[in-house]
Amino acid sequence: MKSEAFSAVTVINAFATGKGGAIGIDLKVSVGVKLTGEGVSGEIFVRGEKFEDFSLVGTVVETIKDKFGLDFGVKVKIDSEIPVGKGLKSSSAVANALTDAILKELKIELSDIEVVKLGVEASKRAGVTLTGAFDDACASYFGGLCLTDNLKLELLKKEEVEKLPVVLLIPKEILLTSSLRGRNFKVLAPYVEEAFKLALRGEWKKALVLNGLIYGSFLGYNLEPIVEALRAGVVAGLSGKGPAMFAITEEPEKIVETWRDYGEVLTTRLR
Structure with a gap:
């Protein structure tokens, strides 16, 4: 099963207040997922180079297993255009696309916002976010401008923007x-x-x-x-x-x- 999500840039960083905002941009993460008996395997490429850190993938899998009381493993193929560790929401994008792809593969239907919240939960567990990055995750998933209360996981405002x-x-x-x-x-x-x-x-x-x-x-x-x-x-x-x-x-x-x-x-x- 395949899914994709996108990068975003910051309007307001939520570190200080717990409230933040971001706007989606057109750098993409593509994820393919196959279910296996157990464990996590596969390949991750970031901007054409092999990436060896599967910790976020493992955490997304564990979060979904815990939420639905399931037991499974995954083989993944992740291809990302988003630089890592630069503030361009690479973790949010991967968590979004991976969560969506695994849920589709499991034939579990959730609303878009619940998919995003599940990805945020995984990002928190993986330690790749200080605030839960709900603003980044929303902008990555939906595009446009998203303003959120990250502490309450509330989407306060979502609007389309000109594709400048x-x-x-x-x-x-x-x-x-x-x-x-x-x-x-x-x-x-x-x-x-x-x-x-x-x-x-x-x-x-x-x-x-x-x-x-x-x-x-x-x-x-x-x-x-x-x-x-x-x-x-x-x-x-x-x-x-x-x-x-x-x-x-x-x-x-x-x-x-x-x-x-x-x-x-x-x-x-x-x-």
Whole structure:
């Protein structure tokens, strides 16, 4: 059975308040699943290179087994276009696509939102998220802008967005979510709360710029790429915990050249 899910970029990071938002983009994860007697096997490719870490796959399988009282194993083929450890929701996308494919293979029917919640539960168990990343998971699964309360697993707002070009800057460093445990993001709460209100009012472009400046400076990133985009009149922000940054613009070529000095640059679209 096959399924797919997509990457997303951050509008509001939920670390500080438990409320967050993200928008789907057009980088894809494709998953094929066959049921086996036991265990987890198969192949994972990320951007054409073999990936050896099956921990998230194992956790998704265990979460589904526990929820439905079943016993089974899986053989998987996962092919992802999404860079890992860059803040581009690779874990949410894999958890979504894998959960959906396994449920289809088991002939278990759940509503879309329940599929997403099951994937979030698996991501929490796997330790690949601090907040449950319900916002990322919704944006990955549904596309468009999704604003959520991650603590209550509530989808507060979902709206379609214009499929504008997106420029992604992918610096060389990797920042795994597990390395952020113990950071006191609560000190950012009053400022992030204001940005979230903007997003709820429909001003998500302003919100994502504020979010990027707040979290980017707190996490110690070089914000020059965002500043350069703003100088060019382009909306730009930090995706997730970073280090990936993104710009949304009708004229992506303006940003692509400037950002090449800072790392790998990809172009895609909102979805």
